[in-house]
Amino acid sequence: MQKDVARTGKVKKQKKTDKQGLLMFLSISPFLILCFLFSYYPLQGWIYAFYDYRSPLKLSQCEFVGLKWFRTLFANKAQVSQLLQVMENTFAMSLLGIATSVLPVGFAVFLNEIKNKKFKNIVQTLTTLPNFISWVLVYSVAFSLFSYTGMFNTVLQHLGLISEPLKILDSDAHTYLKMLLWSTWKGLGWGAIMYLAAIAGIDQELYEAARVDGANRFQLMRHITMPALIPTYIVLLMLSVANFLNNSMDQYYVFQNSFNREHIQVLDLYVYNIGMTGNSISLATAISMLKSIVSVTLLVLVNFISKKTRGESII
Amino acid sequence: MKGKKHKQTKKQTRADITFHIINYTIFASLTILCVYPFYYLIINTISSNTLSANGVINFLPRGIHLENYKQVLQLKGLPLAAGISLARTVLGTVCTVFASAYLGFMFTQDKMWGRRIWYRFMIITMYFNAGIIPVFLTMKALHLTNNFWVYVIPVIVQPFNIILVKTYVESIPRSLQEAAQIDGAGFFRIFYKIILPTCTPILATVAIFAAVAQWNSFQDTLIYVTDQKLYSLQYLLYTYINQANSLAMMVKNSAGTGLNIASLATTQTATSIRMTVSVVVVLPILFVYPLFQRFFVKGIMIGSVKG
Numbered sequence: 001m002q003k004d005v006a007r008t009g010k011v012k013k014q015k016k017t018d019k020q021g022l023l024m025f026l027s028i029s030p031f032l033i034l035c036f037l038f039s040y041y042p043l044q045g046w047i048y049a050f051y052d053y054r055s056p057l058k059l060s061q062c063e064f065v066g067l068k069w070f071r072t073l074f075a076n077k078a079q080v081s082q083l084l085q086v087m088e089n090t091f092a093m094s095l096l097g098i099a100t101s102v103l104p105v106g107f108a109v110f111l112n113e114i115k116n117k118k119f120k121n122i123v124q125t126l127t128t129l130p131n132f133i134s135w136v137l138v139y140s141v142a143f144s145l146f147s148y149t150g151m152f153n154t155v156l157q158h159l160g161l162i163s164e165p166l167k168i169l170d171s172d173a174h175t176y177l178k179m180l181l182w183s184t185w186k187g188l189g190w191g192a193i194m195y196l197a198a199i200a201g202i203d204q205e206l207y208e209a210a211r212v213d214g215a216n217r218f219q220l221m222r223h224i225t226m227p228a229l230i231p232t233y234i235v236l237l238m239l240s241v242a243n244f245l246n247n248s249m250d251q252y253y254v255f256q257n258s259f260n261r262e263h264i265q266v267l268d269l270y271v272y273n274i275g276m277t278g279n280s281i282s283l284a285t286a287i288s289m290l291k292s293i294v295s296v297t298l299l300v301l302v303n304f305i306s307k308k309t310r311g312e313s314i315i
Numbered sequence: 316m317k318g319k320k321h322k323q324t325k326k327q328t329r330a331d332i333t334f335h336i337i338n339y340t341i342f343a344s345l346t347i348l349c350v351y352p353f354y355y356l357i358i359n360t361i362s363s364n365t366l367s368a369n370g371v372i373n374f375l376p377r378g379i380h381l382e383n384y385k386q387v388l389q390l391k392g393l394p395l396a397a398g399i400s401l402a403r404t405v406l407g408t409v410c411t412v413f414a415s416a417y418l419g420f421m422f423t424q425d426k427m428w429g430r431r432i433w434y435r436f437m438i439i440t441m442y443f444n445a446g447i448i449p450v451f452l453t454m455k456a457l458h459l460t461n462n463f464w465v466y467v468i469p470v471i472v473q474p475f476n477i478i479l480v481k482t483y484v485e486s487i488p489r490s491l492q493e494a495a496q497i498d499g500a501g502f503f504r505i506f507y508k509i510i511l512p513t514c515t516p517i518l519a520t521v522a523i524f525a526a527v528a529q530w531n532s533f534q535d536t537l538i539y540v541t542d543q544k545l546y547s548l549q550y551l552l553y554t555y556i557n558q559a560n561s562l563a564m565m566v567k568n569s570a571g572t573g574l575n576i577a578s579l580a581t582t583q584t585a586t587s588i589r590m591t592v593s594v595v596v597v598l599p600i601l602f603v604y605p606l607f608q609r610f611f612v613k614g615i616m617i618g619s620v621k622g
Contacts, residue, residue, distance in 0.1 A: 017426050024502060025428040028421050031414055031472050032433060037457065038450070038469045039440035045449025107345075113338055125608055126346045129353075132600050134531035136553045140593040141352040143556055144359070149586075151355055154370030189349065217334065246444075250534055254553065268447075275448045276538065288446030296443055 049286035069286035083287075089176075090266045094244045096180045101240060103184065104191030105233060109225050111192065112199050113217065124196070127189025138186060139254040142169060169255070175263040183251060194236075195229050202228045238306055238314050242299040245291050267291055353597065360384070360591045368586065383591040392543065392551060393592065400548040403466040404529040410471045411525040412518055418472070419480025420510045424502065434481075441474045447538065454539055461542045466535060470528075476521045483517040484510060516610065523607040530599065548596050555589045 049070075052063045072079055107127075114120045130138070146152050146168035153165040168178070206224050215223070249268040256264045265273065271291070275284025306314045327335075359367045363378030371377070387393060421427060422434045444450075451460075459465040491513070495505050511518075533549035540546065546554075 018428075020502070021426040021428040024421055024424055024426060025433070027503075028418060028427075028433065031418055032436065034468065035437050035440060035472045038453070038472075039443075039445075042445035042449040042453040045445055045452050048448070048452070110338055111342060113334075114342065119339070119342075123342045123346050125605060127349045128608070129601075129604060130349050132527050132531075132604055133597055134533055134549050136533050136549045136556070137531075137593055137597055140552060140556055140589060141356065144356060144586075144590055144593075145352060149368060149370040151370065151373045155373060185348070188345075217331070253534075253537075272447055272538075276451070281448055285446060285448045288448065292443060292446060299442055 046285060046289050048282050049289050051282055053282045053285075065282075069283050070290075072283065073286065073290075085262060086265050086267055086270045089263055090245060090247060092176045093179060093247055093266055094240075096176060097183070098237065098240055100180065100184060101191075101233075101237060103188055105195055105226075105229055107188055107192040108195035108199060108229070109221055111196065112225065113221075124189065124193070128193065129189070130186045131190035133186075135186075135250040135254050138182060138251075142182065142255070167259075170257055170259045172260045172263055175260045179251065179255065179264065182255070194232055198229050198232050199225060234310070235306075235314055238302045242295070242302045242314075244298060245295050353601070356590050356594050356597075360587065360594050364587050367590075383587050384595075387588060387591045387595060390588070390592075392546065393548075393595075395544060396546045396548045396551040397595075399463070399466075399545060400530060403463070403532075403547065404526050407467045407470060407529040408522055408526045410467055411473055411476065412522050414471045415473060415476035415480050415521050416511060416514060416518055417506065418477045419514075420484050420506050422477065422481050423484045437472065437477060438474045451538055460539045461545065462539075463545055465539045466529070466532070466547070469535075470525075473525075476524070479517055479521060480514060483514055487513055519607070519610040523603075523610055526603075527600065548592075552589075552592050552596050555585070555592055558585055 048059070050064060050066060051059060052065045052068070053059065054062060073083060074080060111120060111123060114123070144150055148165040152168065153162070156162045157165070167173075202224065207220055210220055210224060245267055247266040247268055249266070249272055252264050252266050252269045253272070256269065267287070271284045271288045274280045274287075278284075303313050306312060355373070358374075358376040359372050360383050361379050361381065362372045362376045363380065364383070366372055366377055418437070422430060424430065427433075445453075454460050454465060454469075459468065487510075491509055492505055495509055500508065531549060533547065533553060536545070536547045536550035537553075540550075
């Protein structure tokens with residue numbers, strides 16, 4: 001009898017939690033729908049890659065062309081050379097980004113050597129600032145400083161170093177380098193924050209002990225500070241490898257003009273240019289579809305390597 | 316013993332001093348490099364426009380006036396764009412913060428039906444993207460193109476922010492929630508009375524990230540909006556820069572001197588307007604930024620725990 005009561009009590013409680021659990025689910029369901037609409041539903045748009053889609057028409061009115069666009073990518077000579085150039089740009093920018101990913105580490109390590117707290121704070125605050133302005137503003141700044149009457153040209157002319165204003169923005173010379181410099185300007189201070197946080201977590205006694213043993217400044221950096229930063233560095237490095245094809249187009253879009261188009265078009269920008277302005281919707285979809293597949297494969301691969309070598313996944 | 320040690324650390328070798336001088340110099344120059352462009356913009360907008368156009372204003376303002384700002388505020392489209400940017404920043408931030416807080420909290424509740432699956436369902440969206448065109452077509456199908464809500468609705472659910480909040484909620488002692496539960500509080504009440512107040516630091520981080528992203532966003536206007544009434548401030552600035560660009564090009568190509576002078580004058584206003592609008596766009600960030608800096612340092616540390 002008592003057992004029965006206990007059981008029905010339990011069942012009741014179970015039912016109550018079930019009901020509550022369902023209620024909880026219902027309360028988050030609007031967000032699930034949003035997530036589905038903006039992240040999953042667009043995937044069905046990949047079907048456009050198999051049609052010859054013309055903008056105002058309905059998909060059913062367009063011709064099904066199968067793998068035509070994918071074949072064009074690799075068969076049409078002009079298309080192939082253009083795509084190769086775009087891939088070269090994408091690889092160059094990504095590789096340069098990865099190659100300079102040690103800069104924030106150096107920034108953090110050397111900033112840590114500054115003992116004046118006030119100075120350190122000011123440096124940290126002000127160098128992080130460019131990260132919080134948009135690429136449009138960065139471009140506006142660039143335009144102001146490097147146009148013909150901008151500070152850069154006028155100062156050099158005053159000093160007599162050049163007689164004619166230099167073309168900085170409207171030329172295709174050293175495009176990769178310029179883009180790298182701008183992204184470094186914007187991101188260096190911000191990139192260092194995570195490493196500074198890691199440094200703040202290092203046990204100060206380690207330094208004390210090493211100093212007693214007669215280690216000098218550079219030995220402390222080399223043997224205590226740097227090893228503490230390696231795990232963070234590796235995670236970020238792996239993420240940037242996984243994001244190799246995703247340069248995001250903001251920076252390149254604002255800096256692009258008819259002079260530098262050849263070398264500034266990275267994959268994301270290229271897809272935008274041909275899809276949104278050139279109206280080759282189907283071709284653009286085909287390219288971004290390939291891109292997504294390669295990206296996800298890269299991510300899974302990098303994650304697998306991370307699991308094997310570090311015993312930890314990055315996603 | 317202790318005194319001796321202090322002496323030892325205080326005594327600096329010549330190499331130490333050289334190191335510090337170099338180190339301080341490098342960081343001082345890096346800082347100047349980050350700040351000077353903003354300073355340059357500001358001094359040029361308040362200096363005489365002719366001097367500014369000749370490129371003489373590089374270090375100190377000369378012939379100070381505020382005419383540029385008066386002119387810019389009368390520009391057609393600018394107050395509206397500022398209103399749009401402000402509205403999307405406020406609305407977008409409020410929605411994102413609420414959604415991140417609520418979802419972050421809910422995903423810690425074991426009772427929830429299908430908790431693990433739904434959590435994965437959301438988080439995994441960080442790692443794939445259908446691409447710009449399919450997303451555009453989706454927005455179009457949902458009637459979100461040329462619609463103010465395209466700035467707000469698609470960014471409400473942000474997986475990264477949900478992870479941040481969830482990690483934070485998990486670090487709060489469970490007993491707090493259990494005590495409230497025994498007192499008969501429902502889950503929404505717990506969220507409202509306990510989770511929201513204790514999560515303030517992480518929610519501040521989420522808020523600042525969301526607000527900056529909203530204020531700075533320009534790609535969504537570029538892709539989804541053609542109606543000039545819905546332009547955001549950033550996009551308007553972009554169109555101004557491009558106008559200045561083409562005007563400068565015209566000056567370069569035109570041969571007649573009379574025409575040259577006339578269009579040169581327009582170029583100047585274009586330049587000064589461009590710079591002034593830039594300052595107007597960047598000022599809110601410059602003001603708000605130092606207040607919130609400590610929050611996102613904390614936030615990024617919590618985020619890095621997850622990696």
